[in-house]
Amino acid sequence: MGALVVAGVAAYASYVHQREFALQGGADRTSATLWPLSVDGLLLLATVGVLKPSRGSDRRTRSVVWLAFLLGIAVSLAANIAAAPALAWKPVLVAGWPPVALLLAVELLAHRSGDDIGGDAADESEDEVVDDNPLLARARQLDTRHRELYQRPVSAESLRKELRVGAGRSRRLVAVVRASSNGSGRGRMPTQNAI
Incomplete structure (x- = not known):
């Protein structure tokens, strides 16, 4: 439950920062509203792919998942930090923390659910x-x-x-x-x- 609360708060803060960044970058209101979903959404999907690779996934698929993961982190952090009101350590820390917290909360949730279900099904004989x-x-x-x-x-x-x-x-x-x-x-x- 705690990881879900952290993930929700971090997702909201990251969303607000990225929306502000998109507006500053010239996006219209609709695009700016959707843009953070594409960045953090990709990062969340890639995180799940990294933590729980599908059976039979080949090297190319794993490379694409890792590329999406690394790009998602880089863009999310950059957009959040760019939305900081000043490039001083406090505003940068406040703006840069939400995507890091979101990523870690999702990883904790994925690990916990993986242990709870034992990989596939808890009742697997x-x-x-x-x-x-x-x-x-x-x-x-x-x-x-x-x-x-x-x-x-x-x-x-x-x-x-x-x-x-x-x-x-x-x-x-x-x-x-x-x-x-x-x-x-x-x-x-x-x-x-x-x-």
């Missing part, structure tokens, strides 16, 4: 992790590499970071990978390398 899950093959590869490098199985936290999934899903993936590497798996998807 272990069978669903094993059957028809493209993340399982990647988890097994990471486990194999981790065992070769560190002589121990990969942790759920390492999988969560590498695969960008929620904590619940990473724990289920680790359980399936460890069970199959110990020879106690169901045999539906055999391990690539028996360890």
